[in-house]
Amino acid sequence: MAEDFIVTPWEVTGDIDYDLLAERFGTTAIDDKLLTRLSKYGEPHMMLRRGIFYSHRDLNIILDEYEKGNKFILYTGRGPSGHTHLGHIMPWIFNKWIQDTFGADMLFQFTDDEKFLFKQGATLADTRSMAYENALDMIALGFDTEKTKIILDTENIKTLYPIALKVAKKINLSTAKAVFGFDNTTNIGSIFFTSIQAAPAFLASEIAGRNIPCLIPCGIDQDPHFRACRDVAPGLGYMKPGQIYCKMFPGLSGADKMSSSDPMATIYTTDGPKEVKKKVGRAFTGGCVSVEEQRQKGGNPEVCAVFKYCYYLFEEDDRKLNEISSKCKNGEILCGECKIALTEKINTFLEIHQGKREKAKDVIGGMSFEGFKW
Amino acid sequence: MAEDFIVTPWEVTGDIDYDLLAERFGTTAIDDKLLTRLSKYGEPHMMLRRGIFYSHRDLNIILDEYEKGNKFILYTGRGPSGHTHLGHIMPWIFNKWIQDTFGADMLFQFTDDEKFLFKQGATLADTRSMAYENALDMIALGFDTEKTKIILDTENIKTLYPIALKVAKKINLSTAKAVFGFDNTTNIGSIFFTSIQAAPAFLASEIAGRNIPCLIPCGIDQDPHFRACRDVAPGLGYMKPGQIYCKMFPGLSGADKMSSSDPMATIYTTDGPKEVKKKVGRAFTGGCVSVEEQRQKGGNPEVCAVFKYCYYLFEEDDRKLNEISSKCKNGEILCGECKIALTEKINTFLEIHQGKREKAKDVIGGMSFEGFKW
Numbered sequence: 001m002a003e004d005f006i007v008t009p010w011e012v013t014g015d016i017d018y019d020l021l022a023e024r025f026g027t028t029a030i031d032d033k034l035l036t037r038l039s040k041y042g043e044p045h046m047m048l049r050r051g052i053f054y055s056h057r058d059l060n061i062i063l064d065e066y067e068k069g070n071k072f073i074l075y076t077g078r079g080p081s082g083h084t085h086l087g088h089i090m091p092w093i094f095n096k097w098i099q100d101t102f103g104a105d106m107l108f109q110f111t112d113d114e115k116f117l118f119k120q121g122a123t124l125a126d127t128r129s130m131a132y133e134n135a136l137d138m139i140a141l142g143f144d145t146e147k148t149k150i151i152l153d154t155e156n157i158k159t160l161y162p163i164a165l166k167v168a169k170k171i172n173l174s175t176a177k178a179v180f181g182f183d184n185t186t187n188i189g190s191i192f193f194t195s196i197q198a199a200p201a202f203l204a205s206e207i208a209g210r211n212i213p214c215l216i217p218c219g220i221d222q223d224p225h226f227r228a229c230r231d232v233a234p235g236l237g238y239m240k241p242g243q244i245y246c247k248m249f250p251g252l253s254g255a256d257k258m259s260s261s262d263p264m265a266t267i268y269t270t271d272g273p274k275e276v277k278k279k280v281g282r283a284f285t286g287g288c289v290s291v292e293e294q295r296q297k298g299g300n301p302e303v304c305a306v307f308k309y310c311y312y313l314f315e316e317d318d319r320k321l322n323e324i325s326s327k328c329k330n331g332e333i334l335c336g337e338c339k340i341a342l343t344e345k346i347n348t349f350l351e352i353h354q355g356k357r358e359k360a361k362d363v364i365g366g367m368s369f370e371g372f373k374w
Numbered sequence: 375m376a377e378d379f380i381v382t383p384w385e386v387t388g389d390i391d392y393d394l395l396a397e398r399f400g401t402t403a404i405d406d407k408l409l410t411r412l413s414k415y416g417e418p419h420m421m422l423r424r425g426i427f428y429s430h431r432d433l434n435i436i437l438d439e440y441e442k443g444n445k446f447i448l449y450t451g452r453g454p455s456g457h458t459h460l461g462h463i464m465p466w467i468f469n470k471w472i473q474d475t476f477g478a479d480m481l482f483q484f485t486d487d488e489k490f491l492f493k494q495g496a497t498l499a500d501t502r503s504m505a506y507e508n509a510l511d512m513i514a515l516g517f518d519t520e521k522t523k524i525i526l527d528t529e530n531i532k533t534l535y536p537i538a539l540k541v542a543k544k545i546n547l548s549t550a551k552a553v554f555g556f557d558n559t560t561n562i563g564s565i566f567f568t569s570i571q572a573a574p575a576f577l578a579s580e581i582a583g584r585n586i587p588c589l590i591p592c593g594i595d596q597d598p599h600f601r602a603c604r605d606v607a608p609g610l611g612y613m614k615p616g617q618i619y620c621k622m623f624p625g626l627s628g629a630d631k632m633s634s635s636d637p638m639a640t641i642y643t644t645d646g647p648k649e650v651k652k653k654v655g656r657a658f659t660g661g662c663v664s665v666e667e668q669r670q671k672g673g674n675p676e677v678c679a680v681f682k683y684c685y686y687l688f689e690e691d692d693r694k695l696n697e698i699s700s701k702c703k704n705g706e707i708l709c710g711e712c713k714i715a716l717t718e719k720i721n722t723f724l725e726i727h728q729g730k731r732e733k734a735k736d737v738i739g740g741m742s743f744e745g746f747k748w
């Protein structure tokens with residue numbers, strides 16, 4: 001397995017060895033014991049069963065507190081650098097499951113400041129308008145409109161800033177360079193930014209005047225932020241936030257992470273049926289070069305982007321998923337058939353999603369933290 | 375002359391060679407030609423005549439714009455780390471003269487975030503409450519309550535932050551380290567902070583949607599901030615702010631800068647007559663060891679803190695100042711007499727100031743930028 005992959009909040013390259021990554025970051029595997037504990041609250045989500053959400057920090061402590069009646073707040077977010085694609089909504093779907101299962105209040109942070117600072121050529125107007133577009137997708141997934149509040153950094157900065165200052169005072173340049181890999185060419189806003197991403201983890205506690213546990217479900221690429229955030233928490237009198245981390249959603253090209261830098265291998269939530277058909281049609285599969293060979297030798301679902309899409313998002317039924325896998329391996333189905341089936345599943349999902357996304361425009365105003373106006 | 379002095383926004387040590395400092399920073403001397411130009415608008419303030427405000431950047435350009443009808447906004451500020459002393463109000467008095475002479479609108483920034491970040495042990499509540507105390511002193515000096523707005527960083531951050539982000543995106547770590555001397559032990563908030571100090575320089579232009587010249591009269595120790603600020607201005611479409619810099623107000627101990635780290639050599643605006651008498655009584659002078667020797671050889675006003683206080687603040691009349699100097703040199707007056715005279719002048723000033731300071735409590739609410747509540 002390759003060891004030369006890179007995973008940071010701003011860069012994911014190479015073939016990711018997720019176990020090695022968790023080891024490097026120092027996060028803990030979600031083992032059978034923890035899964036059994038989680039099943040007390042309801043059938044574990046398929047992303048847990050399948051090891052997509054596979055690693056954590058302090059989830060047991062968060063559950064201990066929950067059982068003592070000290071409910072946690074959920075916190076996740078999005079860096080609004082472009083339109084929402086399937087890779088973004090995957091962890092959001094999991095967040096909604098956590099919200100439903102535990103009845104959790106939620107803060108959803110859009111880091112328009114971060115994307116402005118890190119993306120060359122981006123304006124604050126760009127990242128703000130992308131945050132709006134992304135928020136519609138988040139809302140369309142069915143988050144509880146009463147329990148979910150949207151933070152837009154530049155709008156809610158007055159509340160975030162004092163917390164961010166306390167965090168920033170505890171992180172020195174040496175730590176920031178070690179954790180994030182900053183160098184002399186990094187701009188000073190980017191260096192400060194992690195303090196702003198830490199702030200929502202402590203916000204509920206600040207407002208309540210007592211420690212409220214916080215659980216952060218998100219991609220494991222965000223761990224550097226939360227490692228820094230956790231390190232400073234005790235010194236500020238806050239409880240360390242817990243994390244539950246997922247793997248990256250794969251690209252249709254077979255890459256380990258779906259990325260807007262390859263739009264033809266990326267399905268956006270606003271794509272129409274024809275675009276989806278075209279993109280899935282070009283997807284990398286585990287099939288053989290000829291029909292004859294595939295009938296004889298079978299395909300390889302493990303490397304197949306089409307299969308991965310079923311695995312990560314589009315086939316919730318474990319039995320049916322295994323059936324697809326077996327049939328592929330036995331040469332009973334061909335890549336073309338799988339592509340047609342996936343295209344249908346995605347288009348069915350997107351049609352419904354796009355309808356809900358339109359309706360989200362009516363409720364987004366009421367979900368803004370502190371009532372900011374979009 | 376010593377070359378091993380250090381002047382940064384956070385540290386002033388050693389015997390400052392102000393001409394060498396201006397050379398190091400790359401600022402321009404206020405020469406006779408510029409003084410003559412300034413006298414068109416009124417008798418130059420004694421701090422100009424005496425070379426206390428002695429160096430500048432782009433003051434000619436600011437005046438050119440003024441003459442074309444493009445009035446400048448004044449911007450200065452205070453890091454609220456402690457109670458106001460005479461060293462703080464000196465440049466404020468000059469700011470008021472500029473305001474009165476040019477009818478300028480003014481932004482006065484209190485950097486409660488900066489002092490929280492840079493001062494170990496300080497809380498945001500501390501620096502905020504100090505900002506209030508310091509603001510009373512500023513108002514007591516008679517700034518136009520209609521034309522002067524008080525910025526408190528943590529209160530006005532929503533307006534400052536988008537400008538600060540634009541500034542921060544243009545300053546890399548390499549530049550920040552070179553300009554401010556940051557190292558691996560510096561916290562990441564301190565590294566970002568200069569962006570917040572830059573923001574008010576561009577605020578009037580942001581609000582107006584066109585370039586409004588900005589003049590910043592302040593201590594030359596602040597030049598690193600404004601050098602960084604000026605460097606990024608053109609790339610952001612802003613006019614470079616101009617600066618007019620003063621020397622540091624001396625301590626009663628004879629040190630080059632009055633500092634709260636030596637409270638007995640520091641006169642606070644809230645000091646009572648007895649404290650002033652005691653502190654001035656202990657002041658370092660240029661006198662001889664005995665009355666006889668002084669009568670014979672005379673004193674040295676150049677090194678005398680008591681004389682410097684007259685020079686910097688308490689004797690506006692150049693003729694009278696020269697008289698004190700000559701009499702001292704000729705042994706016609708003794709240090710005790712000068713101390714009594716200075717004590718009286720300071721106490722007269724403080725009595726009036728403290729009255730105005732009380733009245734400032736009634737108007738401070740109306741002077742907050744965007745109407746924040748203290």
